[in-house]
Amino acid sequence: MNEDTFDERELILELFPGTSPALLPPGEVLYYRDAQGYIHIQEDPLHMVFEPIQMQPSIKPVLCEACRVQISRTTAVFVRGVVPDSGGRRFRYLTLCEDTEACRERARPEHLREILRRGILH
Ligand SMILES: [Zn+2]
Numbered sequence: 001m002n003e004d005t006f007d008e009r010e011l012i013l014e015l016f017p018g019t020s021p022a023l024l025p026p027g028e029v030l031y032y033r034d035a036q037g038y039i040h041i042q043e044d045p046l047h048m049v050f051e052p053i054q055m056q057p058s059i060k061p062v063l064c065e066a067c068r069v070q071i072s073r074t075t076a077v078f079v080r081g082v083v084p085d086s087g088g089r090r091f092r093y094l095t096l097c098e099d100t101e102a103c104r105e106r107a108r109p110e111h112l113r114e115i116l117r118r119g120i121l122h
Pocket residue numbers: 064065066067068069096097103104
């Protein structure tokens with residue numbers, strides 16, 4: 001992604017602050033795990049925070065929704081994030097790689113963006 005894209009995005013948000021994020025040109029997608037273990041996916045102004053949850057043990061491999069690689073249950077983390085503006089009543093559930101940094105290396109920004117938009121805009 002180049003700088004022009006970011007500038008264009010910022011300019012549109014500055015001129016039209018209410019613009020739907022779905023209509024903005026692609027921005028920088030952040031995907032990281034914080035010190036508390038929460039996983040963040042963010043493309044300003046969209047931002048979701050996912051909390052790791054326990055799932056039933058299973059030996060079946062699962063698909064990481066960020067990097068789209070099939071991983072074993074033991075290297076996966078199941079997370080849930082509160083859908084913004086739902087008053088804490090709606091959640092998005094995801095399967096991700098436990099190793100967020102390695103996953104980020106593989107994950108394509110458009111897949112992360114899709115997770116965010118599915119979680120927030122629909
Ligand atoms: Zn992954």
